[in-house]
Structures are given as structure tokens and as C-alpha cells.
Amino acid sequence: MxxxxxxxxxxxxxxxxxxxxxxxxxxxxxxxxxxxxxxxxxxxxxxxxxxxxxxxxxxxxxxxxxxxxxxxxxxxxxxxxxxxxxxxxxxxxxxxxxxxxPTPLGQIAHHRRHAGHHDAWVDAAEKAADQAVALANDAEAERLLEAVLRHVPRQPAEEGGDAPLDPAREGRLAAKLGWAGGYALAADELVGLLRGAADRQPPGPVRGELKYLIGLKLEAAGAPRRPCPPAPPPGRCPASTAPRWRSTRPRRTTSGPPCAGRRPRRRRRCPAASARSGWTPGSRPTLPRACR
CATH class of the missing domain: 1.10.10 (Arc Repressor Mutant, subunit A)
Structure with missing residues (x-):
């Protein structure tokens, strides 16, 4: 033929x-x-x-x-x-x-890619993917974004070559793929693309969104969860797990009898009892001999 x-x-x-x-x-x-x-x-x-x-x-x-x-x-x-x-x-x-x-954004992205216009291809592919999502065609958006993320250069461009995609933009495209993906890509392939974008250190919010999507895809695929750390023994709480309101600093100790270093607690007494004991308001209490 x-x-x-x-x-x-x-x-x-x-x-x-x-x-x-x-x-x-x-x-x-x-x-x-x-x-x-x-x-x-x-x-x-x-x-x-x-x-x-x-x-x-x-x-x-x-x-x-x-x-x-x-x-x-x-x-x-x-x-x-x-x-x-x-x-x-x-x-x-x-x-x-x-x-x-209407403008066929998908066709424009296809022609820009095969014409060797790298930056124009990425722009057209992102616009075409947004249009596909707006039309509830997530499979087409997944196809467009996957092609970009698989073929973008990740190393510094040689003389006359294409410049690598900015990590922030790559992370944004990967996040869009994560929300639209799940039709043609297998779970491990999709997670691999998301992790590759997250490893390039995009801005914090984008990296957090990518990690959240990775967790969603792994959970949807039935991946085993990480086991929880064992609980500490009863009565012993390590400093890393102590509540924030509890101080982990050791108590200050002093030598001497048990009551040494403690200030006696002042208690109110009725006037009749004070008169019988000889104590008057404002006077210092008499401490036991062991606590002097």
C-alpha cells in the first residue's frame, strides 16, 4: 500500500x-x-x-x-x-x-511539537488541556499533559537545544495531570510523573499539592500503608511525643530535708484559732525544727 x-x-x-x-x-x-x-x-x-x-x-x-x-x-x-x-x-x-x-488548541499543540517549537508547544498543550477539562474530556487532557512531562528536557540545554522546563511550571502541569489522570495511565506511571515533578523542588504549595495527589493515587491503587510506630511503655513519654503544654525540663532539686527549698503554704485561720495559738496576721509562721 x-x-x-x-x-x-x-x-x-x-x-x-x-x-x-x-x-x-x-x-x-x-x-x-x-x-x-x-x-x-x-x-x-x-x-x-x-x-x-x-x-x-x-x-x-x-x-x-x-x-x-x-x-x-x-x-x-x-x-x-x-x-x-x-x-x-x-x-x-x-x-x-x-x-x-473555535480554535483547535489540540491540533496547534501537535503541530508546534513536531515543528520543534518547544516553548510554544508547552503553552499550547497547557491551554488545550485546560479546554479539555472544561469540556469534561479528562482523557484528552491527560494525553496532552503526559506528552509534555515525558518529553521536556530536565538538564541544562546544550548550545542550540531546548531550555529545561521551569520546576514551578512543571509542578503546575503535573498537578493538573494528577487531577485529570486515571484514564489511560497506570497508577505507577502517573505516580512516577508526579514524583519526578516533586523531586525538582517546585514552590512549597505546589510540592504539597503533588504529595497530596501522590497519596491519593497510591491509596486508590491499594498500596499498603506505612506501619505506625510502636507506642511508648506506660508511664514513659519521650520528649518528641510529649504534649506541648508539659515541660520536658528536669525539675530543680536541692539537698537537705524533703521540705528544704519549699516555701511554706500560708493558710487562713479564723481569729479565735489564731488567738489560741498565739499567731497574729502578718507574723511569720514558726516552722518545725526539721525544716529550719
Whole structure:
């Protein structure tokens, strides 16, 4: 199938081949203005090439859109495009589809990624994931965010390479994946991505949210909990577990009789009893001989 499709495409004119490559990059049927804007030939030449493809039966028109008749033809032509030309076509496709309404953010993220525009891809993927969550399509959001977190560079960029993703932003994307994940990713894969983002030391609130999500996913997967530490022996409370209101400082001790160092407790007595004992208010009490 692949060889037969490529043989038919090579027998076309240069304008038709340019339109075929643009359609292979776009992958699906698109409106004619989007297809023409993606082509690397002038507008008039693109229209002539499109007419030739429709006449030869390689393209089909459906509801105002045009594209390849079979998905296998898309794969065959896309794989035959050289890398530099393919990246340029993806960049042109991202600009062309951005003018559609509603804006297909998922397609823009796809084209930015394959065009080699790393920062623009991350921006588009995050926006597309937010849009998917708003439309209750958590599986699509999970797919977009997983691709970003798996392929972002984590080491300093070499000369001419992509810069690593900021830990704060990576943590935010991982948190969004944690809330939306659970459809296509296994629990261990999802937890691995969350831990990888948490290990890069994002800001405290983001790291706390990631650890909370890790705990939720482990609990949902039935992971065993950590055993609690053994309780201390009765009557002995280590300083680390002592209540905050209890002081753990040792009591001050003094030498001498048991009552040495203690101040005698003054007690009120009725006047009649005081008169019998000889004690008057304001006078110092007489201590026992053992306590002097």
C-alpha cells in the first residue's frame, strides 16, 4: 500500500505533490483555505495541485473539507517528507489552523511539537488541556499533559537545544495531570510523573499539592500503608511525643530535708484559732525544727 501510494504521488506535478505533503502533515480533512495556507507554493499553484489530486482520486471532498481518501496514504506520504521540510510544514500548519473558530488548541499543540517549537508547544498543550477539562474530556487532557512531562528536557540545554522546563511550571502541569489522570495511565506511571515533578523542588504549595495527589493515587491503587510506630511503655513519654503544654525540663532539686527549698503554704485561720495559738496576721509562721 505504501509503495503504491508513493508511486502515484511521485507521478504528479510539483504543485500536486506540495498539496499532498501539506495534507499529510494536517492528517485530516481541513477547509480548503487552511490546506492552501499550509502549502509551500503560491495560492494559485496550490489550487491547481488540489484539483489534480481530486481528479486522480487520491483526495476526497467531504462537507467543504479536502484530504486524503485513506489514512494509510497519509502515513505513507508523511513518512517520506524530509525532516526540515516536514518541520516547516508543521509550523505553517500551526499558523493556518490557529485562524479557525473555535480554535483547535489540540491540533496547534501537535503541530508546534513536531515543528520543534518547544516553548510554544508547552503553552499550547497547557491551554488545550485546560479546554479539555472544561469540556469534561479528562482523557484528552491527560494525553496532552503526559506528552509534555515525558518529553521536556530536565538538564541544562546544550548550545542550540531546548531550555529545561521551569520546576514551578512543571509542578503546575503535573498537578493538573494528577487531577485529570486515571484514564489511560497506570497508577505507577502517573505516580512516577508526579514524583519526578516533586523531586525538582517546585514552590512549597505546589510540592504539597503533588504529595497530596501522590497519596491519593497510591491509596486508590491499594498500596499498603506505612506501619505506625510502636507506642511508648506506660508511664514513659519521650520528649518528641510529649504534649506541648508539659515541660520536658528536669525539675530543680536541692539537698537537705524533703521540705528544704519549699516555701511554706500560708493558710487562713479564723481569729479565735489564731488567738489560741498565739499567731497574729502578718507574723511569720514558726516552722518545725526539721525544716529550719
Amino acid at each position: 505504501r509503495d503504491s501510494v508513493l508511486e502515484r504521488v511521485r507521478g504528479l506535478s510539483a504543485n500536486a505533490q506540495a498539496v499532498a505533503e501539506a495534507a499529510a502533515v494536517l492528517q485530516m480533512g481541513v477547509p480548503v483555505p487552511v490546506l492552501v495556507a499550509t502549502c509551500r507554493v503560491p495560492k494559485q499553484d496550490a489550487h491547481e495541485g488540489l484539483d489534480e489530486l481530486l481528479d486522480r482520486g487520491l483526495f476526497v471532498e467531504r462537507g467543504g473539507t479536502a484530504g486524503f481518501r485513506h489514512a494509510l496514504a497519509v502515513q505513507a506520504v508523511h513518512g517520506s517528507i524530509p525532516l526540515s521540510r516536514r518541520q516547516d510544514l508543521h509550523a505553517r500548519a500551526a499558523t493556518a489552523v490557529a485562524g479557525q473558530r
